Amino acid sequence: MSSSEFSPNDIKWMAYAIELARKGVYSTPPNPAVGCVILQDNQLIAEGWHQKAGQPHAERLALAQAKEKGVSVEGSTVYVTLEPCSHHGKTPPCADAWWSLRLAVSSLPRKTRTLSSLEMEFFD
Numbered sequence: 001m002s003s004s005e006f007s008p009n010d011i012k013w014m015a016y017a018i019e020l021a022r023k024g025v026y027s028t029p030p031n032p033a034v035g036c037v038i039l040q041d042n043q044l045i046a047e048g049w050h051q052k053a054g055q056p057h058a059e060r061l062a063l064a065q066a067k068e069k070g071v072s073v074e075g076s077t078v079y080v081t082l083e084p085c086s087h088h089g090k091t092p093p094c095a096d097a098w099w100s101l102r103l104a105v106s107s108l109p110r111k112t113r114t115l116s117s118l119e120m121e122f123f124d
Ligand SMILES: [Zn+2]
Pocket: 057, 059, 084, 085, 086, 092, 093, 094, 095
């Protein structure tokens, strides 16, 4: 995906996710600071940011918030500032959560991947 494929709306929500990520800049090392927003029909339904190493990642917190509100994330668009992790560390892999929900994932700025490219990576 090239940057020209991002709409002004994509850029707006990714900027917001980056803003969330910045809250964790001093508390997440050695983990990266990550922000995540979930949108349904262009309405923000949940958000999260990684707060501390060893604690839930931004994506997990956003999903938990949606669940807490009783909002379905099926078919949502997710903006995550870093490609969702796919390894088992202190917390379970976030990519599994998206995979099971079949969400679209936009990830900037380090890597830009869609869920389909993640799928290919997992199942190659
Ligand atoms: Zn993760």
